[in-house]
Amino acid sequence: xxxxxxxxPGMFVQEKEAVTLDxxxxxxxxSYGLFWYKQPSSGEMIFLIYQGSYDQxxxxxxxxxxxxxxARKSANLVISASQLGDSAMYFCAMREGERGQAGxxxxxxxGTTLSVSS
Amino acid sequence: GAGVSQSPSNKxxxxxxxxxLRCDPISGHTALxxxxxxxxxxxxxxxxxxxxxxxxxSGLPSDRFSAERTGESVSTLTIQRTQQEDSxxxxxxxxxxxxxxxxxxxxxxGSRLTVL
Numbered sequence: 001x002x003x004x005x006x007x008x009p010g011m012f013v014q015e016k017e018a019v020t021l022d023x024x025x026x027x028x029x030x031s032y033g034l035f036w037y038k039q040p041s042s043g044e045m046i047f048l049i050y051q052g053s054y055d056q057x058x059x060x061x062x063x064x065x066x067x068x069x070x071a072r073k074s075a076n077l078v079i080s081a082s083q084l085g086d087s088a089m090y091f092c093a094m095r096e097g098e099r100g101q102a103g104x105x106x107x108x109x110x111g112t113t114l115s116v117s118s
Numbered sequence: 119g120a121g122v123s124q125s126p127s128n129k130x131x132x133x134x135x136x137x138x139l140r141c142d143p144i145s146g147h148t149a150l151x152x153x154x155x156x157x158x159x160x161x162x163x164x165x166x167x168x169x170x171x172x173x174x175x176s177g178l179p180s181d182r183f184s185a186e187r188t189g190e191s192v193s194t195l196t197i198q199r200t201q202q203e204d205s206x207x208x209x210x211x212x213x214x215x216x217x218x219x220x221x222x223x224x225x226x227x228g229s230r231l232t233v234l
Binding site: 033050100103110 | 148149151159160161163166168169176177207209211213215216217218219220222224227228
């Protein structure tokens, strides 16, 4: 069965600094997709970034990048130049199956709370 | 509508009563999920519908929980004989299954259930 682990319950960072949020996963399926979502205190779920298991390059979206280390089964989210608005809970999630296919259910980790201070 | 719609947004009920939560996914999205999120906690997977396939019910915590989906549209999550530990926000999400697409989930605003 697939499993997602986020070991950092809380992280603290100063504005303009970079921060890395850890995520490790476990699956026996060679095809899978990894997702990161942000949940601010308002409760909405905001999709940030996706990485497919066969993608050759690490995914990037603006200030977000995914440090994908397949052999270590890790998919850490890197946020560059942190802003106060980045303060939120961040969830890593995984689905088994190829991009564009239905795949299995999307399973989430327990999340990391990021606090950005000025 | 443009997004995933959930109702009611808030529900307060007495222990032992049954509740129904409704989710209207984005039109054309064949995949639909229900999650439970207790205060300050992560998203707990409950059930996953995909097209005409048998739903993945592996996350339902007990037989008091059930969900139905009408075709590829509305879904209803039913909790029978509610308990105080059922108090949580119930999130519905839908996604598009399309070749080459990431299949990211689009979430509703959730239904906050409080069991007294």
